[in-house]
Amino acid sequence: MNQTETxxxxxxxxxxxxxxxxxxxxxVQFHKDVVKDCSFAIERGKLTVMIGPSGCGKSTxxxxxxxxxxxxxxxxxxxxxxxxxxxxxxxVLFQETALFPWMxxxxxxxxxxxARGEVxxxxxxxxxxxxxxxxxQDFRRKYPMQLSGGMQRRAELARAxxxxxxxxxLDEPFRGLDAxxxxxxxxxYSTLYEENRRTNFFVTTDIDEAIFLADRLLxxxxxxxxxxxxxxxxxxxxxxxxxxxxNDRANEIKMEAxxxxxxxxxxxxxxxxxxxxxxxxxxxxxxxxx
Amino acid sequence: MAMTKQALFTRTLLxxxxxxxxxxxxxxxxxxxxxxxxxxxxxxxxSVLAAVGWDKKYLPWIGAVPAPTEVLKAWxxxxxxxxxxxxxxxxxxxxxxxFIAAMIIGIPFGLLLAxxxxxxxxxxxxxxxxxxxxxxxxxxxxxxxxPTQELSITFVTFLGAFYTIVINVVGGAKSIDVRYFQAARSxxxxxxxxxxxxxxxxxxxxxxxxxxxxxGITWEVVVAAEMISGGGSQIGGTSGGGLGFFIWNSxxxxxxxxxxxxxxxxxxxGFLSSELLRAxxxxxxxxxxxx
Numbered sequence: 129m130n131q132t133e134t135x136x137x138x139x140x141x142x143x144x145x146x147x148x149x150x151x152x153x154x155x156v157q158f159h160k161d162v163v164k165d166c167s168f169a170i171e172r173g174k175l176t177v178m179i180g181p182s183g184c185g186k187s188t189x190x191x192x193x194x195x196x197x198x199x200x201x202x203x204x205x206x207x208x209x210x211x212x213x214x215x216x217x218x219x220v221l222f223q224e225t226a227l228f229p230w231m232x233x234x235x236x237x238x239x240x241x242x243a244r245g246e247v248x249x250x251x252x253x254x255x256x257x258x259x260x261x262x263x264x265q266d267f268r269r270k271y272p273m274q275l276s277g278g279m280q281r282r283a284e285l286a287r288a289x290x291x292x293x294x295x296x297x298l299d300e301p302f303r304g305l306d307a308x309x310x311x312x313x314x315x316x317y318s319t320l321y322e323e324n325r326r327t328n329f330f331v332t333t334d335i336d337e338a339i340f341l342a343d344r345l346l347x348x349x350x351x352x353x354x355x356x357x358x359x360x361x362x363x364x365x366x367x368x369x370x371x372x373x374x375n376d377r378a379n380e381i382k383m384e385a386x387x388x389x390x391x392x393x394x395x396x397x398x399x400x401x402x403x404x405x406x407x408x409x410x411x412x413x414x415x416x417x418x
Numbered sequence: 419m420a421m422t423k424q425a426l427f428t429r430t431l432l433x434x435x436x437x438x439x440x441x442x443x444x445x446x447x448x449x450x451x452x453x454x455x456x457x458x459x460x461x462x463x464x465s466v467l468a469a470v471g472w473d474k475k476y477l478p479w480i481g482a483v484p485a486p487t488e489v490l491k492a493w494x495x496x497x498x499x500x501x502x503x504x505x506x507x508x509x510x511x512x513x514x515x516x517f518i519a520a521m522i523i524g525i526p527f528g529l530l531l532a533x534x535x536x537x538x539x540x541x542x543x544x545x546x547x548x549x550x551x552x553x554x555x556x557x558x559x560x561x562x563x564x565p566t567q568e569l570s571i572t573f574v575t576f577l578g579a580f581y582t583i584v585i586n587v588v589g590g591a592k593s594i595d596v597r598y599f600q601a602a603r604s605x606x607x608x609x610x611x612x613x614x615x616x617x618x619x620x621x622x623x624x625x626x627x628x629x630x631x632x633x634g635i636t637w638e639v640v641v642a643a644e645m646i647s648g649g650g651s652q653i654g655g656t657s658g659g660g661l662g663f664f665i666w667n668s669x670x671x672x673x674x675x676x677x678x679x680x681x682x683x684x685x686x687x688g689f690l691s692s693e694l695l696r697a698x699x700x701x702x703x704x705x706x707x708x709x
Contacts, residue, residue: 194600194604195604196600196603213603214603214604215604215606216604216605216606218604219604219605220601220604222597222600222601226595226597226598226600226601228598228601228616228619229705230619230620230622230703230705231619231705239602239605239615240606243602243605243606243607243608243611244605244606271704271705272705291605
């Protein structure tokens with residue numbers, strides 16, 4: 129227990145403000161707005177979940193937040209300072225595993241500190257602590273290909289957390305996992321979040337995932353991306369998996385979120401998007417049942 | 419689980435041995451009998467062959483080739499000769515020389531093309547113009563270019579491996595997942611760090627594949643180059659100019675058994691170098707050994 133206490137990080141949670149930000153691609157005649165006049169805040173120490181129809185420009189938004197791309201206009205600031213490029217104060221967990229296949233779990237986790245030449249006794253202790261935390265202490269010498277999907281995601285969480293980022297950005301991190309593993313990952317992830325209360329920004333298309341994890345829920349419109357609504361998910365923590373089904377408040381928020389998403393889907397459906405049709409149908413059946 | 423694997427392995431091995439044994443027996447029989455095994459049954463085939471001008475009684479090709487036992491006898495006789503081993507040494511020396519030079523020049527060149535857009539723009543067009551020229555077409559020019567015949571043969575073998583290695587390195591480096599770079603940059607990697615810890619290991623599997631293919635081509639090329647150029651430096655007499663020249667010399671001298679000895683020797687040499695390379699490749703890419 130003592131070990132646990134001494135190796136816990138001092139969390140330095142950041143706050144990201146996106147103000148009137150737009151991003152378009154292509155020259156004038158092929159101009160395509162992906163994000164248009166978008167403003168929102170990723171509040172300090174909160175788990176903000178962004179949900180929106182697939183193909184709504186969420187991944188573009190993540191590349192902008194991470195600093196891989198620059199906004200065409202408007203600003204993104206971290207603690208008041210404009211974001212100029214990628215840095216380890218904002219780390220991204222990608223959709224599918226981006227663990228380096230040629231490194232063992234342990235080497236993957238220590239990648240960041242080694243890259244910055246910051247390997248100290250403390251870092252090594254922290255690596256041990258995180259390995260235990262994500263349940264991979266016996267898999268440190270394994271290569272990513274030898275790990276299960278869930279283990280890979282956990283290894284990646286540890287690889288990001290060792291860098292003590294001010295904001296963690298997660299781009300549909302649990303997509304592609306089977307339902308059981310996914311729920312297990314929700315529990316791992318929310319426990320980690322509740323322990324350190326780092327600023328987290330989590331993007332998903334899964335409404336149950338969103339309700340289970342979120343402090344704040346941002347609902348996005350279709351392309352060009354804007355924040356359509358912000359819901360506070362005031363379901364007490366720690367949450368149980370049954371809460372998504374049984375907790376009345378959670379269900380209320382879910383229905384509200386779904387109805388907004390439905391409106392968005394109707395709009396893009398009327399504009400000729402076939403992808404939206406499935407959602408529109410699924411939603412109307414779901415509403416008919418309740 | 420291990421049991422089944424073991425059993426499967428032995429079955430595969432058994433099949434292989436049977437296959438080789440049957441091949442050798444057919445060869446031996448065909449070469450010795452010098453005629454059709456079932457003359458009547460293959461009458462129709464014989465008449466077809468007769469129509470295109472083959473009116474001999476013996477099995478085509480096999481009948482003209484020395485029997486495996488004869489080959490073995492010739493092989494045993496030649497094992498004691500210094501010239502035979504010198505042929506091995508010369509061919510290996512040239513293959514390794516050309517191959518290692520191709521690695522030393524090809525890998526950095528390929529990486530440079532992959533990393534720098536400027537280098538790619540300047541280097542790649544010339545490379546692509548030269549690449550379709552078969553290495554053997556370089557033999558006469560190479561003899562003119564290089565001061566010694568030894569160097570010209572090594573240069574031709576170098577070309578054989580060089581193009582494949584470069585193409586594989588460029589392709590391998592370019593196909594590295596962009597997210598690896600993004601993740602590395604986010605975590606604070608310098609350019610050098612990204613090169614050393616992302617690009618290099620990420621390209622390694624392609625380097626291994628390129629080298630294996632290149633090694634095969636190198637053996638093809640060295641044999642032909644030795645035949646054409648007359649074997650280069652010869653030490654005192656019959657067969658000191660590499661395995662390719664050993665075959666050619668045996669042909670000129672009318673020793674058909676030795677031709678086959680030379681052919682099999684090259685097969686073994688190529689197999690050994692490929693195995694060596696495969697083992698090395700597995701050693702440097704441990705993460706690919708697992709499933």
